[in-house]
Amino acid sequence: MNTLSSLSVFFPAYNEAKNIRETVLRGKEAARKAAVRYELIVVNDGSSDGTREIVDALVREDPEHVRAVHHAKNLGYGAALKSGIAAARHDWVFFTDADLQFDLEELSLLAAHAGEHPVVIGHRAPRRDPFMRLVNAFGWNVLNRFLFGLKVKDIDCAFKLFERRLVEHLPLKAEGAMLSAELLIRLSRQGIAMKEVPVTHLPRKAGSPTGAKLSVIARAFREMAFLFGTELGSKEVREFFKFGGVGVVNTAIDLGFYVILTRLLFFGNDLVLAKGLSYMVGTVFSFVANRVFTFGIKRPVHPLEIGRFYVSVALALLINTGSTYLFINAFHFYDLLSAFLATICTILWNFTSLKFWVYDKVPAYQKAPARRIPEKI
Numbered sequence: 001m002n003t004l005s006s007l008s009v010f011f012p013a014y015n016e017a018k019n020i021r022e023t024v025l026r027g028k029e030a031a032r033k034a035a036v037r038y039e040l041i042v043v044n045d046g047s048s049d050g051t052r053e054i055v056d057a058l059v060r061e062d063p064e065h066v067r068a069v070h071h072a073k074n075l076g077y078g079a080a081l082k083s084g085i086a087a088a089r090h091d092w093v094f095f096t097d098a099d100l101q102f103d104l105e106e107l108s109l110l111a112a113h114a115g116e117h118p119v120v121i122g123h124r125a126p127r128r129d130p131f132m133r134l135v136n137a138f139g140w141n142v143l144n145r146f147l148f149g150l151k152v153k154d155i156d157c158a159f160k161l162f163e164r165r166l167v168e169h170l171p172l173k174a175e176g177a178m179l180s181a182e183l184l185i186r187l188s189r190q191g192i193a194m195k196e197v198p199v200t201h202l203p204r205k206a207g208s209p210t211g212a213k214l215s216v217i218a219r220a221f222r223e224m225a226f227l228f229g230t231e232l233g234s235k236e237v238r239e240f241f242k243f244g245g246v247g248v249v250n251t252a253i254d255l256g257f258y259v260i261l262t263r264l265l266f267f268g269n270d271l272v273l274a275k276g277l278s279y280m281v282g283t284v285f286s287f288v289a290n291r292v293f294t295f296g297i298k299r300p301v302h303p304l305e306i307g308r309f310y311v312s313v314a315l316a317l318l319i320n321t322g323s324t325y326l327f328i329n330a331f332h333f334y335d336l337l338s339a340f341l342a343t344i345c346t347i348l349w350n351f352t353s354l355k356f357w358v359y360d361k362v363p364a365y366q367k368a369p370a371r372r373i374p375e376k377i
Contacts, residue, residue: 002115006091007035008164009107010084012043012077013098017050023098024058028065030104034111035092041067042098043084046074076219078172078179085167093167097158101128103200110161113195118166119187121152122159122199129201136217140181147228147237148185152196155181159199166192173230177216178223185232236355242294243351246286254282283313295359305358312353320346 009031013020024040031038042055055068069083084095092114096102102122110120127134137156144150156177166187174182187194227233258278261267267274287309291297323345327338 002112004035004092004111004114006037007031007094008039008041008088008090008092009094009096010041010043010088011096011098012045012080012084012158013047013051013055014045014074014077014080015047015049015051016098017047017054019100020051020054020098021058023100023104024055024066026100026104028062030107031065031094033105034094034107035090037090039065039067039088039090041069041084041087043069043080043087044071045076045080046071076176076216078175078177078182078223081179081183082172082175085164088164088168091164092161093164094161095158096160101202102159103202106159106199107161109197109199110159113197114161117193117195118163119192119194120161121154121184121194121196122157123152123154123196124157124201125198127154127201128203140220143224144181144185147224147234148181148232149234150181150185150188152184152194154196155184157199162187166190173227174223176219176223178220178227181224182227182232185227189232239294239355240351243290243354244347246289246294247347249289250282250286253285254278257281283310290354291359295355297359308358309354312350312358315353316346316350319349 009027011020011023011027013023016023020042024042027040028038031040042058044052044055052068052070055070059066059068067087069087071079071083081095085093094107094110096104106122110122113120127137129137137154141152141155144152144155158180160180167183170183170186172179172182172186184194228238255278258274261274261277262271267277287306291301291305320342324338324342327333327341328335331338333341
């Protein structure tokens with residue numbers, strides 16, 4: 001077993017009066033085995049059930065190893081994590097929840113990898129939660145992978161060990177349940193190697209979980225949306241969302257111009273021509289809006305880009321009709337399902353072709369020629 005030089009263990013706790021004494025006692029034993037020097041910190045997040053009084057008594061019993069941080073009111077799980085990190089004084093920081101759903105002796109499993117990995121995180125194997133919480137957790141992990149590229153098995157597993165120098169100055173923004181994910185996202189963006197270790201997850205013995213409250217879930221999604229809009233969000237996914245927004249506006253322009261031509265002007269007897277004209281107006285908007293808004297291109301437009309764009313539009317039409325025919329006749333799908341799948345294929349083609357071909361690079365002959373430096377005579 002790898003013995004840590006010094007270790008700060010902290011427990012976020014909200015209304016854990018029935019668990020907190022046993023949690024601290026088990027934590028002391030586990031920390032004593034894992035590190036030469038250790039401290040335990042209970043972050044009492046505005047509890048109203050007597051947790052504070054029990055924690056203060058534990059501090060009085062062993063002031064050398066037990067400390068307390070009290071929030072005057074409940075600030076949320078993320079705020080408790082930030083307080084614990086800020087209060088830590090030793091080289092390594094470990095945190096876990098105060099609800100006794102983890103075997104604290106397994107801290108040694110994480111410490112065994114600390115010599116090679118500055119971040120060691122647990123993943124529950126298996127996770128002892130109700131079915132709907134498992135479904136929610138799966139969706140949460142998928143969303144974080146999609147929006148932020150975070151490739152971790154169990155993002156919110158509250159069994160994590162860090163070198164303190166890596167986390168003490170992180171500019172963490174979240175205050176709620178999103179903070180655990182934000183912590184890992186920021187570390188992964190720095191190229192920090194993370195080791196994942198399976199840990200035992202136990203059923204809750206006492207107290208009530210708060211993670212399933214609608215207010216907690218809503219706050220987590222608000223913070224996720226906020227962080228996605230920062231530098232942490234995947235550039236490609238942000239571009240795809242912008243592309244979708246341009247598509248919605250483009251459709252409205254297409255249909256609106258068609259109504260104007262057929263209802264207010266003189267195209268009422270030539271609906272096909274009217275639709276063709278309205279579609280062309282929509283493509284002009286799509287070209288400009290995606291170029292400037294979606295992909296942020298500021299250089300002057302080159303004729304080659306326009307040519308590529310309309311080749312892409314023509315190919316999109318072939319992909320749409322061809323894939324519809326394929327789904328209906330080769331796979332025998334229902335026609336509406338076939339049309340839906342063909343639309344998805346077309347959207348993916350449009351986005352990919354715009355990003356990697358139409359607007360990809362400045363053509364070689366558009367670049368300014370290199371200036372020749374006259375030779376000295």
